[in-house]
Amino acid sequence: MTERPEPDKRPASRRIADDLRAAIDRGELRADARLPSERELSMTYGTARNTAREAISILQSEGLVVAQHGRGVFVRKRWPLIRLGASRYSRRLRQETGLSPFRIEVSRQGRAPRTECRSVTRERPPLDVADRLSLDPATSEVVRRENWYYADEEPVQLGVTYIPVDIAGDSVLATEKTLGTGSIYARFEDLGYPIARIREEVSARMPSTDESARLAVPPGVPIIEVLHTGYDAEGRPFEVTRFTMRGDLNGLDYEMPIED
Amino acid sequence: MTERPEPDKRPASRRIADDLRAAIDRGELRADARLPSERELSMTYGTARNTAREAISILQSEGLVVAQHGRGVFVRKRWPLIRLGASRYSRRLRQETGLSPFRIEVSRQGRAPRTECRSVTRERPPLDVADRLSLDPATSEVVRRENWYYADEEPVQLGVTYIPVDIAGDSVLATEKTLGTGSIYARFEDLGYPIARIREEVSARMPSTDESARLAVPPGVPIIEVLHTGYDAEGRPFEVTRFTMRGDLNGLDYEMPIED
DNA sequence: TAGTGGTCTAGACCACTGC
DNA sequence: CAGTGGTCTAGACCACTAC
Numbered sequence: 001m002t003e004r005p006e007p008d009k010r011p012a013s014r015r016i017a018d019d020l021r022a023a024i025d026r027g028e029l030r031a032d033a034r035l036p037s038e039r040e041l042s043m044t045y046g047t048a049r050n051t052a053r054e055a056i057s058i059l060q061s062e063g064l065v066v067a068q069h070g071r072g073v074f075v076r077k078r079w080p081l082i083r084l085g086a087s088r089y090s091r092r093l094r095q096e097t098g099l100s101p102f103r104i105e106v107s108r109q110g111r112a113p114r115t116e117c118r119s120v121t122r123e124r125p126p127l128d129v130a131d132r133l134s135l136d137p138a139t140s141e142v143v144r145r146e147n148w149y150y151a152d153e154e155p156v157q158l159g160v161t162y163i164p165v166d167i168a169g170d171s172v173l174a175t176e177k178t179l180g181t182g183s184i185y186a187r188f189e190d191l192g193y194p195i196a197r198i199r200e201e202v203s204a205r206m207p208s209t210d211e212s213a214r215l216a217v218p219p220g221v222p223i224i225e226v227l228h229t230g231y232d233a234e235g236r237p238f239e240v241t242r243f244t245m246r247g248d249l250n251g252l253d254y255e256m257p258i259e260d
Numbered sequence: 261m262t263e264r265p266e267p268d269k270r271p272a273s274r275r276i277a278d279d280l281r282a283a284i285d286r287g288e289l290r291a292d293a294r295l296p297s298e299r300e301l302s303m304t305y306g307t308a309r310n311t312a313r314e315a316i317s318i319l320q321s322e323g324l325v326v327a328q329h330g331r332g333v334f335v336r337k338r339w340p341l342i343r344l345g346a347s348r349y350s351r352r353l354r355q356e357t358g359l360s361p362f363r364i365e366v367s368r369q370g371r372a373p374r375t376e377c378r379s380v381t382r383e384r385p386p387l388d389v390a391d392r393l394s395l396d397p398a399t400s401e402v403v404r405r406e407n408w409y410y411a412d413e414e415p416v417q418l419g420v421t422y423i424p425v426d427i428a429g430d431s432v433l434a435t436e437k438t439l440g441t442g443s444i445y446a447r448f449e450d451l452g453y454p455i456a457r458i459r460e461e462v463s464a465r466m467p468s469t470d471e472s473a474r475l476a477v478p479p480g481v482p483i484i485e486v487l488h489t490g491y492d493a494e495g496r497p498f499e500v501t502r503f504t505m506r507g508d509l510n511g512l513d514y515e516m517p518i519e520d
Numbered sequence: 521t522a523g524t525g526g527t528c529t530a531g532a533c534c535a536c537t538g539c
Numbered sequence: 540c541a542g543t544g545g546t547c548t549a550g551a552c553c554a555c556t557a558c
Contacts, residue, residue: 011545011546011547012546012547013546013547037523037524037525038524038525039523039524039525047547047548048547048548048549048550049548049549049550050310050546050547050548050549051546051547051548053525053526054546054547056525057317061321061466061479062466062468062469063465063466067524067525067526068524068525068555068556069524069525069526069554069555069556070523070524070525070554070555070556070557071523071524071525071555071556071557072523072524072525072556073524073525081463083461086516086518086519089518090518090519090520091518091520092520195518196517196518197515197516197517197518198515198516198518199513199514199515200512200513200514200515200516201343201511201512201513201514202462202484202511202512202513202514203341203484203507203511203512204464204482204483204484204507205323205482205507205508206321206322206323206480206481206482207322208322209322219321220466221466222464222465222466222482222507223464224462224463224464247463247464247465247482248465251461251462251463252460252461252462252463253459253460253461253462254459254460254461254462254514254516255457255458255459255460256346256457256458256460256514256516256517257456257457257516257517258346258349258350258351258455258456258457258458259346259350260350260351260352271526271527271528272527272528273527273528297542297543297544298543298544299542299543299544307528307529308528308529308530308531309529309530309531310527310528310529310530311527311528311529313544313545314527314528316544327543327544327545328536328537328543328544329535329536329537329543329544329545330535330536330537330538330542330543330544331536331537331538331542331543331544332537332542332543332544333543333544521557521558522556522557522558523555523556523557523558524554524555524556524557525553525554525555525556526552526553526554526555527551527552527553527554528550528551528552528553529549529550529551529552530548530549530550531547531548531549532546532547532548533545533546533547533548534544534545534546534547535543535544535545535546536542536543536544536545537541537542537543537544538540538541538542538543539540539541539542
């Protein structure tokens with residue numbers, strides 16, 4: 001009986017993927033490094049090009065590499081997460097720094113933050129939003145504000161805020177894209193709605209084709225969705241914001257007391 | 261000049277995927293329904309089988325369908341999310357119901373919850389855990405408790421809790437897999453550490469190959485990771501738990517006051 | 521223009537499922 | 540056993556990038 005070496009049961013595509021992944025993990029292929037081309041891989045492994053291609057698509061679905069048409073396949077650069085939490089709504093931070101937590105976080109990474117209000121409209125609220133605001137989705141109307149958040153002109157977050165028209169009235173919230181010093185929460189305070197509590201419902205999923213395009217999400221990167229509700233001191237909800245964030249660039253960081 | 265109809269610029273694979281996705285959205289293909297087989301699709305669209313296959317892989321990466329070897333490709337059944345938040349740590353809930361929020365949520369879906377402590381060991385803490393517990397990762401030791409959460413015997417969550425040995429001592433936390441009535445937080449209370457504050461750091465990513473296997477995550481489904489830290493009334497951290505959850509089955513639901 | 525990834529063809533054999 | 544998905548081959552042409 002001779003000891004035979006364990007035959008490699010893995011499919012060739014899987015083996016190529018494992019080798020490349022190991023090279024990335026070992027640091028031989030660093031961020032932004034180019035992988036061997038599909039034709040090179042198929043030569044060195046003695047497979048058809050489609051098999052090498054399959055290997056790369058495994059790594060893509062794991063979010064490890066990005067293909068660029070005509071250029072090559074590159075190890076994805078990992079930025080540190082933009083960490084957002086309840087401090088987003090803190091009055092003290094708002095007054096002390098004059099900067100939003102988003103700007104602080106992005107600047108700290110050496111990237112250039114930019115935020116843009118792309119539209120302010122009046123609409124019927126989506127069902128889940130109407131529910132959080134205790135509105136009748138069939139008859140009520142809300143002001144819809146669409147905000148985009150960029151780092152180095154790359155879109156990283158989208159936030160859509162819904163405000164009952166009864167509350168927004170004809171204030172700047174309903175009419176202006178630019179809201180002046182302090183964030184939108186300073187304006188809510190002006191209207192008599194200082195934010196006292198929040199609810200944040202967090203989920204994760206793969207982007208739809210549409211979102212992929214709008215947020216420019218590379219394949220293999222999930223979306224974090226946060227449905228945020230703001231309450232005043234009397235526990236009345238006065239605004240809902242749906243955040244849609246690139247999962248590879250954003251994280252959440254909450255700290256809270258345990259109430260009984 | 262004759263008006264020619266707009267030619268369909270989409271690649272064939274994309275077109276097949278779009279058609280199938282539309283059928284799913286319209287409800288023609290319901291949850292658990294079988295898609296036409298790859299060979300059928302290639303016949304009806306007049307393409308090679310690989311092209312039909314490519315179409316299905318698009319839907320897979322979007323998390324819409326699951327392939328089952330030898331059986332077919334099926335529309336993924338969407339369970340409502342198991343929604344967990346700070347109530348997980350509430351003493352009142354713990355005492356009133358005797359049930360953990362996880363069990364309540366899963367039961368409400370008509371599924372059978374089960375939790376299992378798979379191991380209790382003593383180890384060096386991972387770097388991020390040591391940091392949260394203010395421990396020296398090189399010299400300190402922690403008790404590591406590995407808990408699995410199931411719905412209908414399907415693994416949906418993994419929670420790994422780290423407790424400094426100085427705190428766990430030789431209590432049941434360090435020695436027993438079963439912790440008795442109330443949750444682990446009742447035992448912390450016994451030791452003089454009633455939980456007063458929590459920090460939850462949330463991120464999302466695609467599973468590694470290892471996690472895919474252990475949590476049985478279908479392709480196209482992200483992982484939600486929560487790094488949880490528990491603090492006592494004096495603000496001292498006494499435990500860290502890393503939750504790893506299937507993104508298609510779990511969500512988070514936090515409510516908290518805005519502190520200044 | 522050369523080299524890259526993107527799409528596609530028309531086959532083949534294997535592994536698994538269900539009857 | 541027939542039918543399904545999983546893997547693979549050896550080509551082809553297209554679209555994009557860089558020089």
